[in-house]
Amino acid sequence: MRQRKTTWAAIIVAVVALCLISVLDATAQKKGGVLKVGNLGEPPTLDAHWTTATITEVLTNHLYEGLYALDARSQPIPMLAEAMPAVSKDGLTYTFKLRQGIKFHNGKEMTSADVVASLNRWGAQSTYGKGLYARVAEVRAVDKYAVQMQLKEKTATVLISLAIPNNFAAIYPKEVIDKFKPAEKATEWIGTGPFKLVEWKPDRHIKMVRFDDYQPRKEAASGYGGRKVVHINELLWMPVPDAATRVAQIETGELDFADDLDLNAYDRLKKTAGVQPIVAKPYYWLVAVFNKKEGLMTNQKLRQAWQAALDMEPIMKNVAGGHAELYRLDSSLAFVENAPWHTKIKGLPWNEHNRDKAKRLLREAGYKGEPIRFMTTQEYKWMYDFALLTKQQLEDAGFTIDLQVVDWATLVKRRNNHKEYDAFTTGMGNFYDPTHHIYLGPNWPGWTDDEDLNRMLAELAGEGDYKKRFALWEQVTRAFYDKVPVARYGDLFGLRASRAHVKGFDTTLMRPRFHNVWLDK
Amino acid sequence: MLVVVTVVFLLIHLIPGDPVAVILGPEANAQQIEDARRELGLDRPLHEQLLRFYARLLRGDLGRSYFLDRPVTQALWERAEPTLVLMTAALFVAVLIGVPTGIVAGAYQGSWWDRGLMTLALLGVCVPGFWLSLNFIYLFSVRLGWLPVAGYASVLQDPVAAARYMLLPAVSLGFNQSALIARIARSCMIEVLRQDYIRTARAKGLAERSVIFLHAFRNALVPVVTVIGITMAILIGGAVVTEIVFNIPGLGRLIISAILRRDYPVVQGVVLLTAAAYMLINLMVDVVYAYIDPRIRYA
Numbered sequence: 001m002r003q004r005k006t007t008w009a010a011i012i013v014a015v016v017a018l019c020l021i022s023v024l025d026a027t028a029q030k031k032g033g034v035l036k037v038g039n040l041g042e043p044p045t046l047d048a049h050w051t052t053a054t055i056t057e058v059l060t061n062h063l064y065e066g067l068y069a070l071d072a073r074s075q076p077i078p079m080l081a082e083a084m085p086a087v088s089k090d091g092l093t094y095t096f097k098l099r100q101g102i103k104f105h106n107g108k109e110m111t112s113a114d115v116v117a118s119l120n121r122w123g124a125q126s127t128y129g130k131g132l133y134a135r136v137a138e139v140r141a142v143d144k145y146a147v148q149m150q151l152k153e154k155t156a157t158v159l160i161s162l163a164i165p166n167n168f169a170a171i172y173p174k175e176v177i178d179k180f181k182p183a184e185k186a187t188e189w190i191g192t193g194p195f196k197l198v199e200w201k202p203d204r205h206i207k208m209v210r211f212d213d214y215q216p217r218k219e220a221a222s223g224y225g226g227r228k229v230v231h232i233n234e235l236l237w238m239p240v241p242d243a244a245t246r247v248a249q250i251e252t253g254e255l256d257f258a259d260d261l262d263l264n265a266y267d268r269l270k271k272t273a274g275v276q277p278i279v280a281k282p283y284y285w286l287v288a289v290f291n292k293k294e295g296l297m298t299n300q301k302l303r304q305a306w307q308a309a310l311d312m313e314p315i316m317k318n319v320a321g322g323h324a325e326l327y328r329l330d331s332s333l334a335f336v337e338n339a340p341w342h343t344k345i346k347g348l349p350w351n352e353h354n355r356d357k358a359k360r361l362l363r364e365a366g367y368k369g370e371p372i373r374f375m376t377t378q379e380y381k382w383m384y385d386f387a388l389l390t391k392q393q394l395e396d397a398g399f400t401i402d403l404q405v406v407d408w409a410t411l412v413k414r415r416n417n418h419k420e421y422d423a424f425t426t427g428m429g430n431f432y433d434p435t436h437h438i439y440l441g442p443n444w445p446g447w448t449d450d451e452d453l454n455r456m457l458a459e460l461a462g463e464g465d466y467k468k469r470f471a472l473w474e475q476v477t478r479a480f481y482d483k484v485p486v487a488r489y490g491d492l493f494g495l496r497a498s499r500a501h502v503k504g505f506d507t508t509l510m511r512p513r514f515h516n517v518w519l520d521k
Numbered sequence: 522m523l524v525v526v527t528v529v530f531l532l533i534h535l536i537p538g539d540p541v542a543v544i545l546g547p548e549a550n551a552q553q554i555e556d557a558r559r560e561l562g563l564d565r566p567l568h569e570q571l572l573r574f575y576a577r578l579l580r581g582d583l584g585r586s587y588f589l590d591r592p593v594t595q596a597l598w599e600r601a602e603p604t605l606v607l608m609t610a611a612l613f614v615a616v617l618i619g620v621p622t623g624i625v626a627g628a629y630q631g632s633w634w635d636r637g638l639m640t641l642a643l644l645g646v647c648v649p650g651f652w653l654s655l656n657f658i659y660l661f662s663v664r665l666g667w668l669p670v671a672g673y674a675s676v677l678q679d680p681v682a683a684a685r686y687m688l689l690p691a692v693s694l695g696f697n698q699s700a701l702i703a704r705i706a707r708s709c710m711i712e713v714l715r716q717d718y719i720r721t722a723r724a725k726g727l728a729e730r731s732v733i734f735l736h737a738f739r740n741a742l743v744p745v746v747t748v749i750g751i752t753m754a755i756l757i758g759g760a761v762v763t764e765i766v767f768n769i770p771g772l773g774r775l776i777i778s779a780i781l782r783r784d785y786p787v788v789q790g791v792v793l794l795t796a797a798a799y800m801l802i803n804l805m806v807d808v809v810y811a812y813i814d815p816r817i818r819y820a
Binding site: 041044051052053056127130166185187202203204239241242244248249251379406410414416426443444445 | 539540545547552554556557590658666775778
């Protein structure tokens with residue numbers, strides 16, 4: 001009898017506790033308010049199909065959605081598609097069922113006609129879309145809520161290409177697509193996303209509000225996908241180009257959130273009451289890209305000598321302003337956070353800081369101290385910093401480096417001309433599929449046109465089995481460190497900050513998202 | 522004007538850089554960049570682009586911004602208000618501080634007042650505007666919390682907020698210039714006070730105040746007005762830095778971002794507008810001369 005009483009008591013306590021938790025939870029997630037986000041400037045466009053620029057990626061992912069999104073493990077999960085696609089036995093036909101009753105910001109329901117038009121436009125204009133569409137024969141509507149993609153040849157990259165957030169396969173209404181051909185930037189920004197654009201005043205703000213007809217998915221939020229609920233009324237993006245001003249504005253509370261902050265501000269932000277510094281992982285791995293079409297760096301031995309001479313620790317420490325939390329030494333071509341493709345191969349010739357080996361390789365290369373033109377820019381301080389330290393380390397090993405400091409617009413122009421440089425600095429972001437690593441292929445500045453790498457990448461694109469693909473990816477990584485198409489440095493992290501009253505922000509995301517965020521003022 | 526237009530066109534096109542590579546983002550490949558260049562007409566020879574530019578200009582068309590998806594004239598118009606407000610406010614600060622300081626220092630030449638004020642003026646000329654701006658922000662916004670760090674509100678919509686946003690930028694931009702005005706005002710005052718008619722006025726037994734304000738002041742003004750004119754022109758340039766630091770969405774910020782992105786039509790538009798503004802300022806200065814000094818007549 002006593003036992004039964006205790007059981008009942010336990011059940012009652014549990015129910016009351018559960019009720020209390022749900023009530024507390026409901027009150028915790030306050031609705032309303034304006035969230036002011038300071039970012040570094042104006043986007044070149046809000047047409048997601050048009051550019052790979054990070055700022056456009058961040059903004060447009062609040063307005064539009066694709067058929068799939070990436071979860072916390074960087075794996076595709078359904079977003080506007082109802083579920084994972086049905087794939088035919090020969091692997092050539094993908095059928096996507098769409099969610100029903102999904103509204104665009106203009107009130108129109110999303111149907112297969114919108115999806116077909118959007119995918120075709122994305123396939124004609126976007127970097128990743130073009131990559132996938134090289135293998136696509138046709139995309140057509142099966143019925144009002146189903147779309148079929150017919151492939152010319154089998155590829156494992158369909159889902160990942162549709163899910164990546166950069167230059168992404170955003171679904172627009174067909175009317176918008178009809179108005180703006182792929183080569184023309186769309187200037188009507190209508191999507192199905194949880195936020196709706198109300199005003200874009202260049203250099204002043206981009207104002208988004210909660211889209212009340214948005215229908216969240218049932219699955220829990222994970223990465224860039226799952227359940228998205230908008231608690232705030234308004235999301236105000238303020239372009240603040242000066243990094244010191246962004247830091248001051250988050251300190252005074254004029255901004256609720258500030259992105260892309262100078263790493264040197266880390267200590268100051270940690271000490272400021274009411275401010276939480278957030279380390280953004282991953283950000284970039286730093287890289288020196290070699291010109292393999294013409295000039296000195298076409299010599300593989302010379303590239304290997306560059307790789308052998310580098311001592312990553314002092315370089316990365318300096319770039320990260322001395323903060324160990326803001327960088328990481330890792331040789332995998334995919335970030336740790338990109339779990340499916342992160343490799344742990346031991347004994348790669350990375351971070352060797354072996355001056356003797358470098359000198360031997362220089363001799364074998366027949367190098368006579370000719371100046372190597374190494375382009376960098378001060379517009380991104382981290383690029384300049386690592387270029388400067390690289391010059392020093394390489395010259396200690398016997399290189400002659402002609403460091404050419406130009407502005408970013410000049411750098412991106414010159415790097416497309418094989419006559420103008422031997423190496424340039426940049427950063428590599430997160431590539432979600434092995435076939436997307438641009439520096440491994442022949443179509444990107446530096447022009448890696450290597451027979452072995454091309455063959456392995458083609459195999460990777462055609463192979464469907466994950467285990468076989470991973471084995472191939474490890475082979476690519478080994479080949480990479482032998483052929484050295486680019487010199488991989490360490491991982492650098494980004495710095496952002498929020499005020500303490502900003503709650504629910506997912507700090508594990510590489511790029512910020514403001515759904516599921518609320519203000520506790 | 523034609524010379525300005527041509528020089529600017531050539532300068533901006535001759536420095537290396539590619540707007541398209543910036544717009545398309547770091548991962549775009551060469552083919553995409555070529556396609557977009559063709560779309561914007563950037564693959565045409567330079568002389569052809571220049572002729573097209575002249576032809577458009579004659580029709581009053583400054584072209585379309587590559588980045589902002591709107592005509593350049595519209596982009597200029599949207600940003601004219603913040604810059605005008607900033608310049609006017611800074612000029613007001615400069616004159617308000619500069620003229621009285623110079624007059625007092627000149628009238629009491631050699632006194633402690635003179636030495637103190639002129640040392641301050643020397644400091645004012647030497648301190649760079651951006652340094653002053655950052656220190657103002659640190660002191661008045663971050664430490665004391667009296668004023669916002671940065672931003673802008675339209676005078677027409679919210680005058681109080683506008684004043685709060687504008688105070689620090691106007692003072693940091695105007696302070697430099699006030700020093701220049703003060704020095705000129707002082708030397709003019711000294712020169713005028715040495716004239717015969719001042720001696721006469723004093724000999725008539727007029728009060729020193731009347732001598733300074735009624736007889737000397739107006740005569741000392743002509744060179745001061747020239748300096749104020751020059752100041753306005755300098756302010757256009759100084760506004761660039763101030764607008765960046767205080768995040769004011771004006772023409773200065775526009776031209777900096779346009780140069781960094783190689784948004785050629787916008788750069789040309791802003792420079793053209795600035796050149797026109799210089800000419801207008803010069804004209805205004807000449808008109809004001811005639812008003813201050815009736816002896817000046819333009820035939």
